[in-house]
Structure formats: C-alpha cells, structure tokens
Amino acid sequence: MPSRSKYKTRQKEIVVNYLKSVSGTHITAGDVARHFKEQGIPVGQATVYRQLESLVDQGLVNKYIIDSNSPACFEYTGADSHLQGESCFHCKCEKCGKLIHLHCDQLEEIQAHLDREHQFKLDPFRTVFYGLCEQCSR
Amino acid sequence: MPSRSKYKTRQKEIVVNYLKSVSGTHITAGDVARHFKEQGIPVGQATVYRQLESLVDQGLVNKYIIDSNSPACFEYTGADSHLQGESCFHCKCEKCGKLIHLHCDQLEEIQAHLDREHQFKLDPFRTVFYGLCEQCSR
DNA sequence: GTCAAAATGAGAATGATTCTCAAAATGATT
C-alpha cells in the first residue's frame, strides 16, 4: 500500500522543494537520496522513494521509465513549474535521452479521441512518447 | 557487447519458435526461462535474455517496459505474426493495471504528425498511454 | 498532554537483469 500522505511532514516539504529547485531536469531517486545524504539533510532513501511515489500519485511529479536497466527519472511538474498550465506532452529520445515538452492542439485531440472511441481516459502527465529526436534520427 | 548472432544455434531456434508459439500475448524473460526449465528444454536463463535482446535488435520481437518494478514484456512481431504491418499502441490502466492493445488508424496519425510537425520519430512499441480504462473511470 | 494513526529510517530482502569464465558448439579450412 502506498503512503497516501495524510500527515504533513518535514521530509515531504524537503523533497518537494528539492524537486522544485531542480525543475527542468530529470533526476533519479538515487540522485535525490544521495544529495540529501551528502548534505546531511535528514531524509532517508526509503522516504525519498515513498515521497516520490506519492508526488507522482498527486500529479505533481512525472515519472519516466527510460529503459529496463536504468533507474526511473522524476521531474517536478506542479503549478509553479515551467510546465504548468496547458496539457503538456513529453517526448523522450531513446538515444540521447533528451526530454522534449510539447504543447500542441492536435496532440490534445488524441486525448479526446481515446476517450470518445476507446473509452480510455488518457493521463497526459504520465504518458511519455518514446522515439528518436531530430538530431538522433539522422 | 550484445551477442550479434553470427552463428546459428539450437537455442536461438528454440527461443524464436517459442516466442512465435505464444504470439499474441505478452511474456516476460522470466516466463520464457521458467518454461524451458520446467519442460527440460536446454536453454538457460542468460541465453534467454541474450536471445531476446538479439531478437529485439533484429526487429523480430518488441520489448515493452510497462513499469519500473515489473519485468519487461516481449512479443513476437515477425513476418508471420498477426501484428505484422500494423502499428500497435498500448494503453495501461493506472488503477487495475490492465494492458489494452489498440489498432487504430487515427492513432497512427499521431506518428505521422509527430514526424511531420515535431521532427520526432515515434516508437509506438515503446510508448504506453497511461490513464483509466472504461471500467475504472466510472 | 494523551493517544491512535501515520511516517520515518536503517538495514535487509527482493527480483530482474547482467556479468564471469570455463566448457561446448559452430563453421570455415584443410
């Protein structure tokens, strides 16, 4: 059972703030835990994983699973991030790892189509398009 | 360095044939290895992983990474599979975990659109749409 | 302040995947 965060804790604040402070990059749970350990900030590894999971559940953080043998990446996508507002789609380059943010009306049509024709409620923040970016596909 | 399959071996044949025989389902490397072990078929675990990787490289098999804590799934997509030619999209229900296969012309338009307008070469086999399925969204 | 419920953390457990390396198989060449 995931921690559904009923209490407000110092650790939760620290994790959110750190994620915000590195907004715009993708970072692994290990990176976060290591940072806290090195800086002597009292947030343990298990808590980092738990808080990240909870933040993903809340839609404040996006989780990217790039490859089966590399750790998952996280990115703050909350209200005061530069991703805020419109539904934002993400493209991840399988080769160079670049993460591209797309705002596009036609892509938003996908959402309506999946709902209308396939009765599937797409969660755009959790969905990542994988493929090759312009540079890497040449 | 991945095995780039210069020699033809019995194990390679066995793996390909088994993948074909379960065509249409998703199967993990562990499932495959377990099956061989239980049936006394002489293909070890390491070889299963190596052959699957090689088959993915050759484009005969697709690999799906659904979630960071569940094993990768494989599916035969070679010339004599029922997936031949069609792009197949996958929807994963965040609530019940169900995986849905979608064949849909309009969805295939996404691919063309991403390529045309955003210079992004979508890899449909690696891309999973997250959201809520019909049952779970009610 | 009391107290039940929730969150934390250190370390252990899990589990998928990859690595190691000696032995076996392959296929080209005699």
Added chain:
DNA sequence: AATCATTTTGAGAATCATTCTCATTTTGAC
C-alpha cells in the same frame, strides 16, 4: 573428419534499483 579460431552457452555470482520490515518517532485531533 580433424583442426582451430571464434562465438555461444550456462551455472552461478554480482549488480543495483526498488520495496519491505519493524522499531522508533512524529503528527494532529481531542
């Protein structure tokens, strides 16, 4: 069919991200 360099195999160990355990601490409602 014998030789031989190269490749592949497999049993088990190693790796490593992630989750679990559970005793301790923290939280917030009363």
